[in-house]
Amino acid sequence: MSRRVVLSALLMALGACGAPPAPETPPPATAPPAASAAPVAPPAARKLIPRDVFFGNPERTGPRLSPDGKQLSFLAPVGGVLNVWVGPVDDLSQAKPVTSDKKRGIRIHSWAYTSNHVLYAQDEGGDENWHVYSVELATAKAIDLTPMKGVQARIVGASPKRPKELLLGINDRDKKWHDVHRVDLTTGKLTLVEKNERKASYLADADLGLRFALESTKGGGYSVLQKQGARWVPFSTIPFEDTRNTQLVTLDSSGKELYWTTSLGRDKSVLERVALPKKDAKVLAESAQADVSGVFTHPVTWQPRAALAEHLRQEWIVLDPAIAGDFAALKEVSAGDFQVVSQSLDDQRWIVAYSLDTSATRFYSWDRKEKRAKLLMSERPELDKHTLLPMHAVSITARDQLPLPSYLTLPRGRALDAQGRADRPSPMVLFVHGGPWARDRWGFHPYHQWLADRGYAVLSVNYRGSTGFGKGFVNASNHEWAGKMHDDLLDAVKWAIDRGVTSKDQVAIMGGSYGGYATLVGLTFTPKTFACGVDIVGPSNLNTLFESIPPYWESFKEEFLTRVGDVRTDLGKKLLAERSPLTHVGKIERPLLIGQGQNDPRVKQAESDQIVAAMRAKKIPVSYVLYPDEGHGFARPENRTSFNAVAEVFLASCLGGRAEDLGSALAGSSIQVPHGAEHVLGLAEALAGR
Numbered sequence: 001m002s003r004r005v006v007l008s009a010l011l012m013a014l015g016a017c018g019a020p021p022a023p024e025t026p027p028p029a030t031a032p033p034a035a036s037a038a039p040v041a042p043p044a045a046r047k048l049i050p051r052d053v054f055f056g057n058p059e060r061t062g063p064r065l066s067p068d069g070k071q072l073s074f075l076a077p078v079g080g081v082l083n084v085w086v087g088p089v090d091d092l093s094q095a096k097p098v099t100s101d102k103k104r105g106i107r108i109h110s111w112a113y114t115s116n117h118v119l120y121a122q123d124e125g126g127d128e129n130w131h132v133y134s135v136e137l138a139t140a141k142a143i144d145l146t147p148m149k150g151v152q153a154r155i156v157g158a159s160p161k162r163p164k165e166l167l168l169g170i171n172d173r174d175k176k177w178h179d180v181h182r183v184d185l186t187t188g189k190l191t192l193v194e195k196n197e198r199k200a201s202y203l204a205d206a207d208l209g210l211r212f213a214l215e216s217t218k219g220g221g222y223s224v225l226q227k228q229g230a231r232w233v234p235f236s237t238i239p240f241e242d243t244r245n246t247q248l249v250t251l252d253s254s255g256k257e258l259y260w261t262t263s264l265g266r267d268k269s270v271l272e273r274v275a276l277p278k279k280d281a282k283v284l285a286e287s288a289q290a291d292v293s294g295v296f297t298h299p300v301t302w303q304p305r306a307a308l309a310e311h312l313r314q315e316w317i318v319l320d321p322a323i324a325g326d327f328a329a330l331k332e333v334s335a336g337d338f339q340v341v342s343q344s345l346d347d348q349r350w351i352v353a354y355s356l357d358t359s360a361t362r363f364y365s366w367d368r369k370e371k372r373a374k375l376l377m378s379e380r381p382e383l384d385k386h387t388l389l390p391m392h393a394v395s396i397t398a399r400d401q402l403p404l405p406s407y408l409t410l411p412r413g414r415a416l417d418a419q420g421r422a423d424r425p426s427p428m429v430l431f432v433h434g435g436p437w438a439r440d441r442w443g444f445h446p447y448h449q450w451l452a453d454r455g456y457a458v459l460s461v462n463y464r465g466s467t468g469f470g471k472g473f474v475n476a477s478n479h480e481w482a483g484k485m486h487d488d489l490l491d492a493v494k495w496a497i498d499r500g501v502t503s504k505d506q507v508a509i510m511g512g513s514y515g516g517y518a519t520l521v522g523l524t525f526t527p528k529t530f531a532c533g534v535d536i537v538g539p540s541n542l543n544t545l546f547e548s549i550p551p552y553w554e555s556f557k558e559e560f561l562t563r564v565g566d567v568r569t570d571l572g573k574k575l576l577a578e579r580s581p582l583t584h585v586g587k588i589e590r591p592l593l594i595g596q597g598q599n600d601p602r603v604k605q606a607e608s609d610q611i612v613a614a615m616r617a618k619k620i621p622v623s624y625v626l627y628p629d630e631g632h633g634f635a636r637p638e639n640r641t642s643f644n645a646v647a648e649v650f651l652a653s654c655l656g657g658r659a660e661d662l663g664s665a666l667a668g669s670s671i672q673v674p675h676g677a678e679h680v681l682g683l684a685e686a687l688a689g690r
Contacts, residue, residue, distance in 0.1 A: 051648065053386070054383070055640045055641045058360070060085075061074065061377075062108070067299075068115040069089065070088070071089055071115070072376070073086045073111065074377070078100070079102070083098075086098050092377075103125075113160045113163035114164055117185050119155075123631070125629045126597050126635060143185075145183050145188055145190075146170055155167070156168060159208055160300065161206050165183065167202075168183050169196070173195070199214065200556065201213065206253040212225065215555075216554075216556070216558050220558050223237055224248070235279075242471055252301055252302050257276065258274040259284075260272055261292050263471045269293070271292045287311070287315060290311040291467070291468050292307045296316075306319055306320070312405050326368060333352070333366075334354040334362060335356055336362075339355075349365060351366070361443075389449065394406050394407070398484075402473070402476060404488055405466075405469065406461045407460045408459050408460075420499060426501070427506040427655035427656060428458070428493075429508045429651065432509065433466070434514045434516075439466045440466070445460070451657075459501070461492040463477075477563070481564055482578075485518075486518065486522070489509070493507055508532045508655055513632065515536070517538040519534060520538055520540055520592075523581070523588050523589075527589045530590060532593075534651070535608075536596075536634075537596055538594075539607045540581050540611035545607060546567040564576070586620075591679065594625065599628075600630075601631065602631075612674070621676065623673070626674055638667070641669070642666045642669035642671045649662060653680070661682065
């Protein structure tokens with residue numbers, strides 16, 4: 001998308017069985033050969049794709065053009081840790097690292113409009129206290145632009161009109177609210193622009209003036225405010241039911257047009273232009289099946305040029321005739337779904353990412369004048385040496401007739417017929433996305449490919465509450481954690497069984513964050529449905545979850561509690577207790593593996609500790625894996641690989657799929673197993689042998 005979208009992404013990041021596994025050795029011959037025949041070797045088992053090919057560092061990823069179009073930055077390992085590299089756009093062999101992170105690795109970065117400064121964000125051990133750093137390429141000088149201890153920073157605005165400056169939000173005065181500062185990239189000097197009084201977010205213009213803001217209102221909605229002189233005055237209202245589907249996108253560079261995606265007065269979000277100051281509104285793009293969820297803007301005017309709607313697959317709605325030929329040509333460059341992820345300011349060169357289901361993401365340079373594409377990099381060329389498996393986009397009908405856009409990957413040797421039935425059943429992993437206000441999408445999914453390679457069908461469901469499918473779809477999840485949201489997952493399992501994808505008693509459930517919670521719900525509310533579960537940073541007690549949310553979620557708290565259950569009322573506490581897996585822990589019958597980051601600020605370690613303690617008190621087996629240098633998910637590839645190695649063996653013992661030995665998979669990781677190593681084959685020995 002546009003440079004503003006890249007910066008917005010940076011802003012958001014500152015803002016997530018007992019049997020042994022199937023053998024890897026060939027099976028024995030069923031009968032000896034005849035005496036006169038030559039010895040016949042048994043067929044060799046297919047070699048598994050190594051785990052680190054899926055979960056280790058990418059070779060190169062995240063390419064970004066400098067605004068002048070002369071240089072390319074990207075992320076690549078230095079000593080096994082992801083860092084930012086920069087080189088000439090037409091000769092990446094000359095690229096060199098410009099950062100020196102030695103711990104977690106840098107995961108998101110962007111250019112400043114100077115074309116001489118690279119920006120990146122980093123926290124400490126997953127605590128999400130993001131600092132924003134600037135690296136001056138000419139001198140190799142790095143500056144922490146937010147050096148205060150214990151703060152979280154967010155990028156509020158950047159503009160080619162003021163290339164040496166940024167607007168940053170920093171919660172140094174009050175942990176709940178991010179005051180806005182102007183920072184000089186060359187000196188690091190901060191100047192207070194606005195003391196934040198309960199603003200959830202800001203929208204700045206091309207002169208880096210604050211023009212619009214969102215403020216949370218009672219009942220979970222938001223007020224849109226407009227700056228007039230020194231005052232903020234009401235501009236519009238976003239009711240609670242529209243909050244997940246209405247977002248400010250950008251002002252044009254003149255400051256006379258506001259663009260937003262809005263579901264006000266309709267179900268699906270549309271892209272709308274609002275002419276200022278009269279507020280004359282015009283719909284620019286819409287889709288009958290999905291929200292407008294992405295906008296591609298001009299690098300200088302900031303006006304929308306194309307809008308993205310995504311139901312089962314991506315659909316681009318081109319608004320600017322000047323790029324119609326480019327988008328038509330880009331469809332022919334590669335299979336898969338594409339996005340423009342970076343542009344030069346002169347708009348002559350784009351970086352385009354292609355997401356495919358059967359290969360890692362690939363990035364191309366697109367020359368608009370020559371209408372020529374050049375392959376820049378594949379994220380994982382080692383993975384491209386292997387044959388991956390197609391992801392099928394399917395629609396599953398819930399019991400109340402709500403259609404659930406979903407994605408299915410079958411293991412090797414399995415296929416769907418013309419009626420969508422599998423030729424024979426396989427054990428299946430129901431892989432549940434987090435959020436829950438997020439979504440699954442078609443394309444390369446490392447967990448789908450890894451699990452399918454081990455012999456499992458993998459199903460991911462956009463259950464009610466997932467975003468991108470209209471506000472009715474989101475609002476159908478209100479007060480339905482462990483209710484209808486779980487019913488959607490059960491209906492998807494039944495769909496898979498009815499179509500021969502899997503068999504009853506051969507289904508595991510796995511996921512992170514809300515997906516981890518869904519795993520715990522599956523094993524407590526429906527203890528006989530799933531053969532086992534893998535919970536990654538999932539909450540077990542909704543009351544303690546909401547009592548301990550980070551202070552900087554204050555602006556989101558009202559919406560969160562309105563959607564899920566209000567911990568501030570007796571009725572809300574009762575609902576949250578009823579929907580908490582911890583309340584029903586005694587019902588667990590099937591094996592459970594839990595993974596947790598010690599520094600997680602969203603789902604704190606206590607969420608895993610308390611359910612493990614409750615299971616131990618009831619003498620229910622559980623395996624608990626803890627990482628002292630991780631937060632909400634596992635960022636370090638050594639930790640990611642080690643946990644998935646444990647999960648692979650765990651699933652194999654539960655479902656009978658294939659697994660690599662643990663071997664040296666724990667090397668370099670910080671893995672700790674406070675309880676239950678004996679329930680995962682070989683784990684205790686692997687821990688002792690590190």
